[in-house]
Amino acid sequence: MKLIPTLPVDKRVDFGKGVNSLKVEIDAALQELISKLSVQPVSKVKAELFDVTLPGKPPFVGKKHPLTQTIDDIKEVFASLGFDVAYGPEVELEYYNFEALNIPADHPSRTDFDTFYIKDDVLLRSQTSTVQIRIMEKQKPPVRIIAPGRVYRPDTVDARHSFMFHQVEGLLVDEGVSFADLKGVLYQFIKAYFGQNVQMRLRPSFFPFTEPSAEVDISCSICDGKGCSVCSYSGWVEILGAGMVDPNVFKAVHYDAEKYTGFAFGMGVERITMLKYGINDIRLFYENDLRFLSQF
Amino acid sequence: MKISYHWLKEYVPFHLSPQELADRLTSVGLVVADIKPVEDDFCFDVEVTSNRPDCLGVIGIAREVAAIVGGSVLFPDTNFISTNTEISKTITVAVEEPLLCPHYTARVIHHITVAPSPEWMQKRLRCIGLRPVNNIVDITNYVMMETGQPLHAFDLDKVAEQKILVRRAISGEEIVAINGARRALFHDMLVIADGKKPVAIAGVMGGKETEISESTRNILLECAQFEPRQVRRTSRSLGIASDSSYRFERGTDHEGLDRASRRAARLIKDCSGGEIAGGAIHITSGIHEAKKITLRMERLHKLLGTEIKRDRTRDILKRLSFKILNDNENFIDVEVPGFRGDVYREIDLIEEVARIYGYDKIPAKTSVCVRGNTKGKAEIVEDTIRQFLTGLGFYEVKTFSIVDTTPLQSINIWSDRVGIDIANPLRQEESRLRTSLLPSLINTKGYNLNHGTEQIKIFEIAKVYLAEIKLPQEKNCLSLLADADFLTVKGIFEALLRNLGIVLQCEWIPFSESRLFRDGRAAKIQMDGSTVGYCGEASPALGFKAVSCLVEVDLDLVGEKANFTKKYQDLLQYPAVSRDLALLVNEEITWSPIEKCIMDTRVDFLKEVKSFDVYRGKQIPAGKKSVALNLCFQAKDRTLTGEEVDTAQQKIVDTLFRMLGAELRKA
Numbered sequence: 001m002k003l004i005p006t007l008p009v010d011k012r013v014d015f016g017k018g019v020n021s022l023k024v025e026i027d028a029a030l031q032e033l034i035s036k037l038s039v040q041p042v043s044k045v046k047a048e049l050f051d052v053t054l055p056g057k058p059p060f061v062g063k064k065h066p067l068t069q070t071i072d073d074i075k076e077v078f079a080s081l082g083f084d085v086a087y088g089p090e091v092e093l094e095y096y097n098f099e100a101l102n103i104p105a106d107h108p109s110r111t112d113f114d115t116f117y118i119k120d121d122v123l124l125r126s127q128t129s130t131v132q133i134r135i136m137e138k139q140k141p142p143v144r145i146i147a148p149g150r151v152y153r154p155d156t157v158d159a160r161h162s163f164m165f166h167q168v169e170g171l172l173v174d175e176g177v178s179f180a181d182l183k184g185v186l187y188q189f190i191k192a193y194f195g196q197n198v199q200m201r202l203r204p205s206f207f208p209f210t211e212p213s214a215e216v217d218i219s220c221s222i223c224d225g226k227g228c229s230v231c232s233y234s235g236w237v238e239i240l241g242a243g244m245v246d247p248n249v250f251k252a253v254h255y256d257a258e259k260y261t262g263f264a265f266g267m268g269v270e271r272i273t274m275l276k277y278g279i280n281d282i283r284l285f286y287e288n289d290l291r292f293l294s295q296f
Numbered sequence: 297m298k299i300s301y302h303w304l305k306e307y308v309p310f311h312l313s314p315q316e317l318a319d320r321l322t323s324v325g326l327v328v329a330d331i332k333p334v335e336d337d338f339c340f341d342v343e344v345t346s347n348r349p350d351c352l353g354v355i356g357i358a359r360e361v362a363a364i365v366g367g368s369v370l371f372p373d374t375n376f377i378s379t380n381t382e383i384s385k386t387i388t389v390a391v392e393e394p395l396l397c398p399h400y401t402a403r404v405i406h407h408i409t410v411a412p413s414p415e416w417m418q419k420r421l422r423c424i425g426l427r428p429v430n431n432i433v434d435i436t437n438y439v440m441m442e443t444g445q446p447l448h449a450f451d452l453d454k455v456a457e458q459k460i461l462v463r464r465a466i467s468g469e470e471i472v473a474i475n476g477a478r479r480a481l482f483h484d485m486l487v488i489a490d491g492k493k494p495v496a497i498a499g500v501m502g503g504k505e506t507e508i509s510e511s512t513r514n515i516l517l518e519c520a521q522f523e524p525r526q527v528r529r530t531s532r533s534l535g536i537a538s539d540s541s542y543r544f545e546r547g548t549d550h551e552g553l554d555r556a557s558r559r560a561a562r563l564i565k566d567c568s569g570g571e572i573a574g575g576a577i578h579i580t581s582g583i584h585e586a587k588k589i590t591l592r593m594e595r596l597h598k599l600l601g602t603e604i605k606r607d608r609t610r611d612i613l614k615r616l617s618f619k620i621l622n623d624n625e626n627f628i629d630v631e632v633p634g635f636r637g638d639v640y641r642e643i644d645l646i647e648e649v650a651r652i653y654g655y656d657k658i659p660a661k662t663s664v665c666v667r668g669n670t671k672g673k674a675e676i677v678e679d680t681i682r683q684f685l686t687g688l689g690f691y692e693v694k695t696f697s698i699v700d701t702t703p704l705q706s707i708n709i710w711s712d713r714v715g716i717d718i719a720n721p722l723r724q725e726e727s728r729l730r731t732s733l734l735p736s737l738i739n740t741k742g743y744n745l746n747h748g749t750e751q752i753k754i755f756e757i758a759k760v761y762l763a764e765i766k767l768p769q770e771k772n773c774l775s776l777l778a779d780a781d782f783l784t785v786k787g788i789f790e791a792l793l794r795n796l797g798i799v800l801q802c803e804w805i806p807f808s809e810s811r812l813f814r815d816g817r818a819a820k821i822q823m824d825g826s827t828v829g830y831c832g833e834a835s836p837a838l839g840f841k842a843v844s845c846l847v848e849v850d851l852d853l854v855g856e857k858a859n860f861t862k863k864y865q866d867l868l869q870y871p872a873v874s875r876d877l878a879l880l881v882n883e884e885i886t887w888s889p890i891e892k893c894i895m896d897t898r899v900d901f902l903k904e905v906k907s908f909d910v911y912r913g914k915q916i917p918a919g920k921k922s923v924a925l926n927l928c929f930q931a932k933d934r935t936l937t938g939e940e941v942d943t944a945q946q947k948i949v950d951t952l953f954r955m956l957g958a959e960l961r962k963a
Binding site: 050056057059061107111181184188201203205206212213214244278289291 | 324327346347348525528546600601641643655656658662684782783786787789795804805806816863864865866883886887907
């Protein structure tokens with residue numbers, strides 16, 4: 001239409017009319033097309049043709065790793081008991097993994113803690129108890145922490161062993177803390193995590209960094225304590241080790257063992273997760289088969 | 297450590313069945329991992345922690361039993377008559393390294409006859425998994441298992457120059473151990489040498505050359521104490537470990553050493569016809585002073601968090617062979633027996649008292665902690681939903697419970713009663729408690745549209761208020777609005793249910809509420825016959841340009857059905873077979889009966905059935921539609937054969953034809 005002024009005057013009217021009618025026609029056609037495209041497909045679908053029973057299109061959903069879920073649950077229970085979360089290095093000085101925890105060199109109890117070494121006095125921590133020492137060196141009592149993380153032991157990998165696994169360490173130090181308090185806290189945790197009806201049993205045991213020491217069993221959740229293959233027909237399964245902090249550990253961090261007492265505990269995250277879900281092979285956690293990960 | 301039930305009974309009287317004994321030992325810290333019947337005896341596998349080497353002998357376990365049941369330990373007779381030949385005339389012994397070998401004893405027995413050991417002894421050794429060899433070797437093993445003290449017998453006639461020297465190895469020296477291993481020795485290792493060369497690696501293993509053989513006539517019986525770390529280092533660097541090194545590493549009992557030597561000598565005399573030379577060689581360094589510890593009663597009570605009576609405390613310590621030196625209201629002084637090297641501090645005594653008193657008798661206190669709170673199920677349900685939906689890109693919204701009285705807000709899909717009015721509303725426009733969350737979500741969508749946000753995915757968890765006679769029913773609802781079509785949002789809802797552990801199938805029944813939903817594109821959702829919610833594409837009357845879908849669910853009902861106990865299902869190892877079918881069915885037949893019909897054929901290895909397309913078009917006769925579906929077959933225990941799958945598939949096709957008149961569409 002911009003061309004109209006350039007045309008001879010006598011032709012302008014006809015040309016204008018023609019263009020105009022063309023424009024109307026195109027507009028109409030476009031409108032029709034637009035309405036067809038936008039409205040028609042929906043409006044023309046008759047009500048009875050749509051099948052609401054057809055399966056939905058599944059969305060892509062992801063999940064947290066089951067071990068993360070377990071650690072999160074443990075953190076949550078202990079958060080409600082006033083425990084902070086603490087972390088420490090995984091490549092650690094031998095001192096923090098052993099000496100400070102009352103495990104001297106050439107001590108037979110070192111046999112219980114086979115360890116990967118990087119150098120003479122540098123190793124991959126074989127337990128999260130290392131964090132106890134690092135925290136107590138920095139902080140005066142009261143201390144109330146849990147320390148989740150990866151630990152390493154040169155075990156041959158099989159259904160029960162992995163050279164890398166996870167632990168959660170706990171430590172509470174204050175004036176007047178007793179073995180009865182340890183039992184109280186562990187019982188709270190076990191009931192919150194495994195269920196209100198779960199029974200707990202403590203057996204005397206030995207750890208160099210606690211005295212008295214205990215292994216903690218819970219009634220087997222698979223058979224309700226009646227006896228099955230998971231609990232070796234004893235009705236009990238071991239879930240953690242615990243005890244009162246050994247005075248030698250306090251000495252290493254310059255705490256007054258007469259004034260302060262405390263307890264520590266440690267648990268294997270894989271073991272607890274396996275018990276909770278009836279998982280029979282620790283390797284599944286690290287194979288990361290989505291058919292496995294999607295189950296939790 | 298393995299022990300025999302009957303052998304144990306010889307040293308301590310008790311009336312406990314094998315299982316009762318196992319439970320009692322476990323409760324004081326000696327975990328019995330296994331009880332195995334062997335012949336007419338029982339073999340106990342006892343886990344002895346590394347701090348308790350005293351329990352690496354039957355007598356040590358007997359002491360624990362005595363402490364549990366309150367008896368006393370009966371020690372075997374170690375008296376014997378010796379000959380006039382003095383030991384000093386047959387052998388000389390010198391210890392060059394008293395720090396590494398604080399105590400060395402030797403006895404000599406002449407004129408022995410090497411033969412099989414008596415049957416009673418062989419039987420006990422077999423019970424604990426040891427292979428009988430001959431009377432001399434068996435006796436040294438037997439006494440080690442009895443007392444926890446390792447012993448070694450040398451063939452005296454093969455000991456060069458009738459001389460024993462406990463010294464460091466000379467670098468470059470070699471030894472062939474009894475197990476046949478040849479090892480080069482280094483200066484940091486301790487050996488037992490004769491006049492010429494090493495005859496044993498101290499505390500680890502004897503040498504082949506001086507080992508007891510059938511021709512052995514005279515023996516030297518060694519019973520010693522070696523420094524634990526030294527034994528451990530040597531054992532590890534040579535790669536040789538033995539029952540002896542296991543015990544020396546953990547520490548042996550200085551006081552019990554001579555008794556073990558006498559016991560072995562006596563047994564050798566009894567079983568081999570030998571004659572014990574007069575006297576014994578004892579080389580000890582330093583004075584072993586008994587440890588004395590004070591236990592403060594107050595400390596005991598404070599640390600354990602419970603009061604254990606003084607009488608009971610004293611009794612426990614006595615039963616554990618601690619000698620009470622002093623004892624008053626405030627403290628107990630004790631002397632530690634030699635076999636308890638692990639007890640040297642007050643805290644160690646506290647553990648001993650707690651252990652025998654019983655950890656189970658100590659109360660579980662909560663004074664230092666607030667009670668651990670556990671989340672209620674409804675809370676877990678809401679947390680799970682929030683995490684799931686936000687993960688899928690939904691925003692959580694909060695809208696007012698008090699709404700206006702427009703026709704949209706008056707929609708009530710849950711009951712036929714009208715909403716509850718506020719008697720004194722702040723504004724006339726907002727005067728009613730809502731009966732559905734959807735109108736508010738629709739308004740939120742409109743608001744965002746006006747502010748330039750075209751695409752939206754939102755949800756709200758809140759209550760709707762359904763009138764009752766006095767107080768209303770406050771129903772917890774979850775509502776979603778997403779710019780997506782029906783099947784996409786249905787898929788999200790189904791995934792949400794799975795995430796809540798709900799495996800129950802929902803029924804989707806066509807539903808119409810033209811103010812909210814597009815006709816024909818909405819459904820009522822039922823579970824177990826009760827309505828749990830509604831889902832549908834937004835009505836064109838709402839004026840949205842793009843397709844939007846709405847869901848409202850009764851969260852109380854859904855939450856009740858949630859199940860968070862998960863059980864791991866084994867991963868299937870055998871391959872799955874997937875088959876696609878296209879069915880020609882009448883237009884009115886929906887997916888639900890097709891699926892049900894397929895599931896009802898109960899083909900046990902049919903893992904999943906999915907519909908992936910519905911097609912109507914030229915090639916399809918009028919009044920019919922083509923439903924494309926996928927069957928997935930997988931067995932737990934084998935790879936499926938093509939024929940098996942063909943047969944199963946045919947069964948499904950036949951059933952579909954018979955029940956629904958569905959025909960297989962020819963390609």
